[in-house]
Amino acid sequence: MKAFFSFFLCLLIVGTVFADDDIDYVEKLIKTKLDAMILILEKDDITQQEKESRIIEIISPLFDFSKMAKLALGKRYWPGLSKKEKKEYSDIFIKRLKESYVNKFNLYTDEKINYKTPLRVKKKIHFPIELISKDHSVTMLCKLYKSKKGWIIYDAEVQGVSVISTYRSQFDQVLRKGSIDDLIIKLQQMDTKSADSSNLDNLNILPSTTSIKTIGNES
Amino acid sequence: MKLRRVIQKNCIYSKQKIITFFITAAFFSFIPSFIYADYASEHEIDKNVEKKQLDINKKLSEPEITEEFDDDFDDEFEDEFEENADLKVFDPLSGYNRFMTVCNDKLYFWALKPAAKGYSFVVPEPGRLAINRCFLNIMFPVRLANNLLQLKFKNAGIETLRFGINTTIGILGFGDPAQSRLKLKPCPEDFGQTLGHYGMGSGFYMVLPFFGPSNLRDAMGKIPDYFLNPVNYIEEGYAVMSIKAYGGFNSISLHIGAYESLQKGAVDFYILLRDSYEQNRIMKIKE
Numbered sequence: 001m002k003a004f005f006s007f008f009l010c011l012l013i014v015g016t017v018f019a020d021d022d023i024d025y026v027e028k029l030i031k032t033k034l035d036a037m038i039l040i041l042e043k044d045d046i047t048q049q050e051k052e053s054r055i056i057e058i059i060s061p062l063f064d065f066s067k068m069a070k071l072a073l074g075k076r077y078w079p080g081l082s083k084k085e086k087k088e089y090s091d092i093f094i095k096r097l098k099e100s101y102v103n104k105f106n107l108y109t110d111e112k113i114n115y116k117t118p119l120r121v122k123k124k125i126h127f128p129i130e131l132i133s134k135d136h137s138v139t140m141l142c143k144l145y146k147s148k149k150g151w152i153i154y155d156a157e158v159q160g161v162s163v164i165s166t167y168r169s170q171f172d173q174v175l176r177k178g179s180i181d182d183l184i185i186k187l188q189q190m191d192t193k194s195a196d197s198s199n200l201d202n203l204n205i206l207p208s209t210t211s212i213k214t215i216g217n218e219s
Numbered sequence: 220m221k222l223r224r225v226i227q228k229n230c231i232y233s234k235q236k237i238i239t240f241f242i243t244a245a246f247f248s249f250i251p252s253f254i255y256a257d258y259a260s261e262h263e264i265d266k267n268v269e270k271k272q273l274d275i276n277k278k279l280s281e282p283e284i285t286e287e288f289d290d291d292f293d294d295e296f297e298d299e300f301e302e303n304a305d306l307k308v309f310d311p312l313s314g315y316n317r318f319m320t321v322c323n324d325k326l327y328f329w330a331l332k333p334a335a336k337g338y339s340f341v342v343p344e345p346g347r348l349a350i351n352r353c354f355l356n357i358m359f360p361v362r363l364a365n366n367l368l369q370l371k372f373k374n375a376g377i378e379t380l381r382f383g384i385n386t387t388i389g390i391l392g393f394g395d396p397a398q399s400r401l402k403l404k405p406c407p408e409d410f411g412q413t414l415g416h417y418g419m420g421s422g423f424y425m426v427l428p429f430f431g432p433s434n435l436r437d438a439m440g441k442i443p444d445y446f447l448n449p450v451n452y453i454e455e456g457y458a459v460m461s462i463k464a465y466g467g468f469n470s471i472s473l474h475i476g477a478y479e480s481l482q483k484g485a486v487d488f489y490i491l492l493r494d495s496y497e498q499n500r501i502m503k504i505k506e
Binding site for chain 2: 067145183
């Protein structure tokens with residue numbers, strides 16, 4: 001009896017560690033979505049726009065865009081906005097986010113995806129993924145949290161660089177000296193489908209706004 | 220009697236089995252929790268203060284809050300990003316850095332990119348990849364020395380194996396059978412990472428002409444790496460410069476589009492470059 005009792009005790013201990021349904025669910029969810037996305041990217045018989053719209057359809061439910069918009073401003077700035085400002089900012093930010101994700105996916109050229117095991121970190125799950133291309137590999141990390149709608153991505157890290165924190169520091173820089181309207185205007189001016197010429201003129205990177213004419217714009 | 224002894228013997232055997240199973244199970248069940256504890260942060264939050272502030276903010280904001288824009292700020296999210304804010308980049312030379320970023324940008328768009336496009340039209344991609352692999356192979360002493368300095372002996376061994384295999388079977392490094400056949404991945408290290416590994420902070424952010432974003436520690440780290448780079452021991456100075464420049468140019472031709480894509484998604488590109496560089500270096504030092 002003692003033997004059986006200790007045997008069941010071991011099973012319980014081992015069971016609670018290995019039977020993590022959330023991690024399995026997250027793994028399956030992301031794998032199926034990414035595999036579906038790659039199938040579309042590899043198709044030759046549909047137009048680029050068709051590909052983009054299909055990808056947005058597949059990938060959008062994975063991301064919590066409104067949470068990302070909130071986090072990009074942070075506790076310092078978000079609560080101080082009016083409802084109208086929040087909506088205006090969120091709409092343009094989410095639009096730009098989606099565009100930038102689609103741009104990144106367009107750079108895909110037969111990379112192999114290596115899924116690693118998701119880890120639980122506090123109440124969230126971190127899912128490391130490796131993209132192996134011809135000459136180097138890119139490490140990505142998807143961070144998910146459990147919302148009312150289930151497990152959903154709130155941030156992604158590419159080569160250790162968290163997307164939300166880069167937006168946070170950029171927006172912090174803008175909002176320190178300007179207002180939310182300045183930020184909204186800058187977001188609207190963001191040219192995500194730009195030509196090959198430098199975008200820096202629009203970004204007013206120098207402290208004093210000097211206009212430097214670019215020579216040889218290629219389209 | 221015999222039967223009893225047999226049963227006793229079996230009982231003892233199964234008891235031993237169960238005890239070892241219990242121990243191994245307990246052992247395996249503790250390992251994930253150690254990893255978890257290591258990985259998770261150790262920040263203590265004063266939840267009462269945070270909650271009071273949230274209540275105040277809620278009262279100050281509009282009474283009608285739709286579900287989408289509720290003001291409930293999960294402390295855990297905010298803390299996760301505020302922790303990283305402690306690693307905020309110290310940037311006293313921001314004026315100079317911004318200017319140099321623009322200079323490098325113009326250099327790229329006006330000179331390097333058009334030339335790289337023409338070059339990539341003339342030389343097909345497999346050729347350029349092979350040349351890139353050759354240059355990477357030559358930089359082996361830098362990686363070896365820095366892996367050893369960081370006491371990463373396994374990685375140093377892997378790098379040595381890679382160099383040996385790629386130089387011989389891979390014909391002077393143009394091929395990379397070590398990775399494609401033997402799955403030996405490169406372990407890039409430089410002296411800046413070595414300094415960071417031993418606790419040196421990054422100093423301040425500094426943009427170098429041609430090289431791009433860097434910081435005080437990494438720029439200083441280029442000096443010891445200079446002496447480890449075999450290319451620098453070629454006698455004619457101009458040959459050294461042109462070889463290195465060609466290597467860099469070839470590498471750029473393989474990644475046309477990455478820099479532009481980064482610019483497209485930026486509101487303040489200078490800040491994006493700065494933070495991306497620092498976060499990327501932190502990740503490289505940690506691994």
